[in-house]
Amino acid sequence: MSCCNCNDTKIDLSLLDAVLDEYAGIPGSLITILQKAQDIYGYLPTSVIYKVADATSCTPAKVMGVATFYTQFRFKPVGKYLIMLCKGTACHVNGSDTIAKTISEELGITDGETTEDGLFSLSFVACLGCCSLSPVMMINDETYGSLTPAKVKEILDDIRHREVQSI
Amino acid sequence: MKIAVGQGSCGIAAGAQKVSDALKKCLEKSGISVGVTGCIGMCWLEPIVDIYDNDNTLHRLVRVSEKDSERIAEAVKTNDFSQVEKLEITDEDNSFLEKQTRIALRNCGIIDPDDINAYVDAGGYSALSKVLNNMSAEDVIEEIKISGLAGRGGAGFPTWFKWNAARQSQGQEKYLICNADEGDPGAFMDRAVIESDPHTLIEGMLIGAFAIGASHAVVYVRAEYPLAIIRLQNAIEQAKKAGFIGENILGSNFSCDFRIKAGAGAFVCGEETALIESLEGNRGMPRLKPPFPAQAGYWHKPSNINNVETFANVAWIISNGGNAFAAMGTPDSKGTKVFALTGKIKRGGLVEIPMGKTLRDVIFDIGGGIRDNKEFKAVQMGGPSGGCIPAHLLDTVIDYKELGKTGAIMGSGGMVVMDESTCMVQMAKFFLDFTAKESCGKCVHCRIGTKRMQEILTRITEGNGKDGDIELLEELCSGIKDGALCGLGQTAPNPVLTTIKYFRNEYEAHINNKKCPAKECRDLLSYEIDSEKCKGCTLCARKCPANAITGQVKSAHIINPSVCIKCGQCAAACKFGAISVK
Numbered sequence: 105m106s107c108c109n110c111n112d113t114k115i116d117l118s119l120l121d122a123v124l125d126e127y128a129g130i131p132g133s134l135i136t137i138l139q140k141a142q143d144i145y146g147y148l149p150t151s152v153i154y155k156v157a158d159a160t161s162c163t164p165a166k167v168m169g170v171a172t173f174y175t176q177f178r179f180k181p182v183g184k185y186l187i188m189l190c191k192g193t194a195c196h197v198n199g200s201d202t203i204a205k206t207i208s209e210e211l212g213i214t215d216g217e218t219t220e221d222g223l224f225s226l227s228f229v230a231c232l233g234c235c236s237l238s239p240v241m242m243i244n245d246e247t248y249g250s251l252t253p254a255k256v257k258e259i260l261d262d263i264r265h266r267e268v269q270s271i
Numbered sequence: 272m273k274i275a276v277g278q279g280s281c282g283i284a285a286g287a288q289k290v291s292d293a294l295k296k297c298l299e300k301s302g303i304s305v306g307v308t309g310c311i312g313m314c315w316l317e318p319i320v321d322i323y324d325n326d327n328t329l330h331r332l333v334r335v336s337e338k339d340s341e342r343i344a345e346a347v348k349t350n351d352f353s354q355v356e357k358l359e360i361t362d363e364d365n366s367f368l369e370k371q372t373r374i375a376l377r378n379c380g381i382i383d384p385d386d387i388n389a390y391v392d393a394g395g396y397s398a399l400s401k402v403l404n405n406m407s408a409e410d411v412i413e414e415i416k417i418s419g420l421a422g423r424g425g426a427g428f429p430t431w432f433k434w435n436a437a438r439q440s441q442g443q444e445k446y447l448i449c450n451a452d453e454g455d456p457g458a459f460m461d462r463a464v465i466e467s468d469p470h471t472l473i474e475g476m477l478i479g480a481f482a483i484g485a486s487h488a489v490v491y492v493r494a495e496y497p498l499a500i501i502r503l504q505n506a507i508e509q510a511k512k513a514g515f516i517g518e519n520i521l522g523s524n525f526s527c528d529f530r531i532k533a534g535a536g537a538f539v540c541g542e543e544t545a546l547i548e549s550l551e552g553n554r555g556m557p558r559l560k561p562p563f564p565a566q567a568g569y570w571h572k573p574s575n576i577n578n579v580e581t582f583a584n585v586a587w588i589i590s591n592g593g594n595a596f597a598a599m600g601t602p603d604s605k606g607t608k609v610f611a612l613t614g615k616i617k618r619g620g621l622v623e624i625p626m627g628k629t630l631r632d633v634i635f636d637i638g639g640g641i642r643d644n645k646e647f648k649a650v651q652m653g654g655p656s657g658g659c660i661p662a663h664l665l666d667t668v669i670d671y672k673e674l675g676k677t678g679a680i681m682g683s684g685g686m687v688v689m690d691e692s693t694c695m696v697q698m699a700k701f702f703l704d705f706t707a708k709e710s711c712g713k714c715v716h717c718r719i720g721t722k723r724m725q726e727i728l729t730r731i732t733e734g735n736g737k738d739g740d741i742e743l744l745e746e747l748c749s750g751i752k753d754g755a756l757c758g759l760g761q762t763a764p765n766p767v768l769t770t771i772k773y774f775r776n777e778y779e780a781h782i783n784n785k786k787c788p789a790k791e792c793r794d795l796l797s798y799e800i801d802s803e804k805c806k807g808c809t810l811c812a813r814k815c816p817a818n819a820i821t822g823q824v825k826s827a828h829i830i831n832p833s834v835c836i837k838c839g840q841c842a843a844a845c846k847f848g849a850i851s852v853k
Contacts, residue, residue: 131551131552131570132552132570134553135532136552174535175536176494176535191456192457193457193614193651193654194613196456197688197693198614229495229536230538231454231455231458233453233462233495234281235459235611236281236315236613236620237314238614247280
């Protein structure tokens, strides 16, 4: 099976072999395989979708259908820092819209986009379950609560500062 | 001397991990170790450090920061806590816990979630042992029937009935599934239970598996809860080693394996047949019922699905008897219920109370009322399937039937409190944005109806509402209620119906007068400068990103409404309170 996505030329599909060896034979493992694939590549490149389809004897359409159904799966590379902004009820009541606006103004991106330098991606997510600290966002694995526009700017500045220093 | 830092997800977000690391560093040489507990539910006081001194008296230190660590370490080393007196919890804050009755949350924030021995020391796994040694499956189901335990995930269906149906269903291979796909935005008790006391869930599930004759147990956890997955996985490994999971558990004929399946982010997977589809690796779209999961569920085998909080009550009921549980609550709703109290509330967190208390008890007596001394406006219960309950119904008793009468539902226990600054049309729009996005697309009424409702609500909040929009919304609501297959679709109109029912005047103000009474809908606001109060300091004009403000120094300024983008920066900047929002 061939793939038509030119961007996929650099994808090393052999990284997926161990995952497929472990799970492809277990019925109902498609979502688990896609999650592990996303852990490896950061997103789901088209060539990976084809390879998973091949290994699980599903059509690529079925794999794509499942992948697009769930919000966790991404089809474009993400930035080094993935900002997940909670859009749950408590966060809404406590001003998550203002926080979204601040992030957009600071980074020039909105939901589902990545900054040109590849540093930040922004994703709006359903409740993160830290409602008492609303509004809340997660950057990679770290959770930040009780956000204000000033606090958000400070957090983003900190990351940018760290990145500049590490160059 | 025993020290533990509360490290649930929200504690960690508030800085608990850093506090714990700092304390460890300060106490390194003293040989005193710093332990971990889960979430006690007093989220507004995080990070929380619990210290049992040499007399075993508890010192609960709250809102601790890294810079307090040296002082705390000194207090610990000298057993003199006078130096950290200011950090100790106040009696008033402590009453938050004292007014509760904790069953599902009994160990949360008290034991180390990563240590099975801590759970066993707290009486853990004794209920499982009692079941395997002295009870038949029928006895277990009877005890649950006596307790009156009903599904805590939202539907409130009697647990014993589901267990009995799965038990009586023909088939060698059966599955017991836990729904930990806590999708209701605003509810987090399931996360707290798994992160803080994972063995309670495992024990409850094993008892359930024994009762229905299942040899496989699966927990479906949502992907947004990484810490819960890690702690549960660790707990499963420990329980396997201790002989609570696997073949011939505790020497009995009962065998059960146990695994976790991580969800991938889809609200509809909280519906049990959609969850089963997702477990099988498909798009999570609900199945037609019947057959019910008890007859043909996971891989079309008899299956039983309950929510985390439901299972968290089971071991307690077996140990203390169904009658003890049934002694609490109302004739219709037995036992306790956990609520996640959030929004514009002074003391937000997890509250477990016997059924039969009123909303006022929870929001004002336990939660301390509204933040910043504002007026209570409504409480949203039941998430996207629930509704907004207004102030005049604050004395509604917490009971499945009574809450249902208001148009809201008990749901999984999310309680989002709103004050006068929350626009109820925005609230309805928020939920329709959510359901329109999360609709799985199977049923036309839900897929397209929610989208049309979202569009109507959007135009109302933008000042383009039309005469007849309210009636159109009501018509769409009844269409979706009748035309959707699953419970989530059928209840999706509830947030709109309840806000129209109780706050129709707000809808009318938006549509007829193009005004937002709560002053939340930006497009409907207008900013004005009071020429009497304005000193002509020019600050507002300099702050205005649209250059909409003009005026001479030391004379009153004017906002040009056709240029103003209503960002509110001028009002926030004005030191004389001269700028008003209308």
